Amino acid sequence: MKPMPFRYVAPxxxxxxxxxxxxxxxxxxxxxxxxxxxPLLNLRLASPSVLVDLRRVDELAGxxxxxxxxxxxxxxxxxxxxxxxxxxxxxxxLLAEALPFVxxxxxxxxxxxGGSLAHADPAAEVPAVAMAAGAELLVRSVRGSRTIPVxxxxxxxxxTTLAPDELLVDVxxxxxxxxxxxxxxxxxxxxxxFAIVGVAVMLQIDADGAxxxxxxxxxGVADRPWCATAAASALLGQPPGQDLFAEAAALASxxxxxxxxLMASAGYRKQLVALLTSRAxxxxxxxxxxx
Amino acid sequence: MWEPxxxxxxxxxxxxxxxxxxxxxxxxxxxxxxxxxxxxxxHLGCEHGVCGAxxxxxxxxxxxxxxxxxxxxxxxxxxxxxxxxxxPGTQHPIQEAFRRCHGLQCGxxxxxxxxxxxxxxREEHAPDEACIRxxxxxxxxxxxxxxxxVDAVREADRMWTR
Numbered sequence: 001m002k003p004m005p006f007r008y009v010a011p012x013x014x015x016x017x018x019x020x021x022x023x024x025x026x027x028x029x030x031x032x033x034x035x036x037x038x039p040l041l042n043l044r045l046a047s048p049s050v051l052v053d054l055r056r057v058d059e060l061a062g063x064x065x066x067x068x069x070x071x072x073x074x075x076x077x078x079x080x081x082x083x084x085x086x087x088x089x090x091x092x093x094l095l096a097e098a099l100p101f102v103x104x105x106x107x108x109x110x111x112x113x114g115g116s117l118a119h120a121d122p123a124a125e126v127p128a129v130a131m132a133a134g135a136e137l138l139v140r141s142v143r144g145s146r147t148i149p150v151x152x153x154x155x156x157x158x159x160t161t162l163a164p165d166e167l168l169v170d171v172x173x174x175x176x177x178x179x180x181x182x183x184x185x186x187x188x189x190x191x192x193x194f195a196i197v198g199v200a201v202m203l204q205i206d207a208d209g210a211x212x213x214x215x216x217x218x219x220g221v222a223d224r225p226w227c228a229t230a231a232a233s234a235l236l237g238q239p240p241g242q243d244l245f246a247e248a249a250a251l252a253s254x255x256x257x258x259x260x261x262l263m264a265s266a267g268y269r270k271q272l273v274a275l276l277t278s279r280a281x282x283x284x285x286x287x288x289x290x291x
Numbered sequence: 292m293w294e295p296x297x298x299x300x301x302x303x304x305x306x307x308x309x310x311x312x313x314x315x316x317x318x319x320x321x322x323x324x325x326x327x328x329x330x331x332x333x334h335l336g337c338e339h340g341v342c343g344a345x346x347x348x349x350x351x352x353x354x355x356x357x358x359x360x361x362x363x364x365x366x367x368x369x370x371x372x373x374x375x376x377x378x379p380g381t382q383h384p385i386q387e388a389f390r391r392c393h394g395l396q397c398g399x400x401x402x403x404x405x406x407x408x409x410x411x412x413r414e415e416h417a418p419d420e421a422c423i424r425x426x427x428x429x430x431x432x433x434x435x436x437x438x439x440x441v442d443a444v445r446e447a448d449r450m451w452t453r
Contacts (some may be wrong), residue, residue, distance in 0.1 A: 007295035008316035008362045024295070031363075038358025039339035050295045051316070053363060080352070104429030106353040106407065127330070181335060191428035235426055 003041035003101040013142070014169070017057050022142045022165040024050040025128040030167055031055075031233065032076055032115035038240045060114070060169060066089050070136070070172035075114025079126075080105070082113055091175040093287065094133055094182035094200060098125040101184070104192040112167045117153070120160045120224065123194045127154060128219035129184065130199035131227065136171050141166040154224035179212075180204045182291075183283025185276040186219070189263075195220050196264045197272035199252075201280040203235070205288055211235045214250065216277060220268055228252035240285040249277035301365040301389035305330065306374030310360075320359035323373045324371055327361075332402045336431070343430035347371050347405035354412045372402035375409065384407060384451035385443075396434035404430050407446055408429030412451060418444070 010135055011017040018095055021028055027049035031037060040046040051291035060076035065083045071091045073082060083099040102108055102125050117137065127150075130137075135150045139162060153160050162168065176182060186198035198219035206212040214235040216228040231252040238244050253274035258266045265289075296373075302311045305328060312327055324330045324347070336342035348370035349400040375383040381397065385408050388394070395401040411418075411426045418426070423444045424437070426435045432440060 002319070002322075004361075005297060005315075008297040008299055008360070010362065010365070017294050020295070031360075034358050034363070035340060035355075038355075038360075039341075041317075042358065043338050051360075052295075057361060092379050104343075105410070106343070106355055107430055110349075110354055110359075111353040191425050197332065203390045253384070282328070 001042050001044060004044060004047040006041075007050050007055060009050065010056050012056045014057050014167075017052055017054060017167060018140060018142045018165070020050070020052045020166060024052075024149075026164050028052055028151045028164065029263070033078060033110040033112040033116070034115075035103070035111035035114060036119040042218075043285065045130075045212070057110060060167075066091065066175070067126055069103050069175055071174050071175055072170050073113050074170050075168045076112050077109035079111045079113065079116075083108065092173045093176060094135065094184060094202060095126075095129050095173060098129045098184035098186075098198075099127055101186050101188070101195070101198070107192075118160060118162060118168050120154050120158050121159060121194075122154075122222060122224050123196075123198070124222040125184070125186070125198055125219065127193065127199045128198055128217045128225040130171065130173070131225040132182070132202045132215045132217040134215070135171050137171055137290070138169045139166050140169050146171075149207070153206060157223045176202075177204070179206070179288075181284040181286070181288030183280040183287065185280040185283065187272050187276060194263075197221060197258075197269050197276055199273065199276040199280045201277070201284040203281075203284045203288060205240070209239050210237050211240060212234065212237075216252055216280075218252065218256060218273055218277075221256040221273060226256060228255060228273075228277065230255050234273070236283075240281075240288065242282075245278055245281040245285070248281060249274045252277045266279065293437060299362040299365070301362060303364040303367055303369060311369065314361035316360065316362055317362070318361040318403055319345070320349075320354075320361055320364055320369075321356035321362065323361040324369070328340040330371050330373050334399055334402055336399070336403075342432075343403040343408050344400050345405065346406045347423045348374075348406055352402070353406055361367070363398070370406070375405060383409075385447040387437060388447035388450055389440070389443040392443040392446050394435065395439075398433045400430060400434075404440060405431070412444070412448055413453060415448075417448060420445075 029048035186195040231248040258269035336344035
């Protein structure tokens, strides 16, 4: 199918882009990599009057860089560039581990980290990873800038707290310290398909070998990335171990409330949560041992 | 120039030739290549980015041309399947491998596969079957059952000196 007609502009800097976003009110959509927006346009599930293409806004892209305790990733940085980044591999291994599961190479060549966050597909990898990592999002408009903790960013299916005229500028991921281990596990019907369920785990241990902090976040079980808070709480103060992980996985499965849909029943998703949480916890513990 | 418009002027290099055209903003890159430049080797399958038949190289990397819009080609370098031939009328080693290994039947998915394989083998050498299948998982074929395609990729890996 072909998209509805739209007007197109490709501003050459961030200020011009913000003005364009503001001038066209509710009728505007920002075009990043287009790997999610393109299908929506072609299937006429979205019909903005104006497309603001961010391809020329150099301030939004570039190599991921270390910024104090964070790694800063420009919103227009492609998944492929983030996947290849040595900084990300070292400092944000959870993101590096999850990205190869995003669709296919060709999609990752153009899809962007910022675009995935702004698109807010509840089954997507990047939003769940950002939640598990406790990322911060820098957002700008002509009215100013604000920093949004990722925990406040996702509000529903494909919905975020971004105002219609705001642009996500960059994302800051906390750097994984020496005492942290993380893992991503997902199940999709075929390589590269949307995950039915995905689980991101971030663990930290203290000097005595006990888990001092834990994040367990699931994709595909709610209208946004879902935090398995009871599962995470059960891990605190305990040394990593198979029995502990099985208990946490059972809690995550118990507490999530997925819906039946065309891809899977709620019960199947709950089973996947248990299996993948176990797998991800084991993976994170293995990384802890490697450090 | 900074007002949004429904018609956009673009300047693009395709298979080594420069083109300047005035394009509808909503025209996909795939339709631009097929309708405006008569390069019909790029095929339309799903028109929403999942089948891979429309795959081209954009600035050296594979891209789904059905979810690219023609204005996004301004200033870009594109290679379509027509641009794979090393000399006019010859075949790229990957194309030769597909021919030898029965990597196509109707040929509809083939241009997308060729460009995906081109990008893959440019970087990978002597991949095993599991890796090949993973790399090709974004391209859908209705005819072959994929084994001939996998064989063609292995053959291309042997034949293509990069």
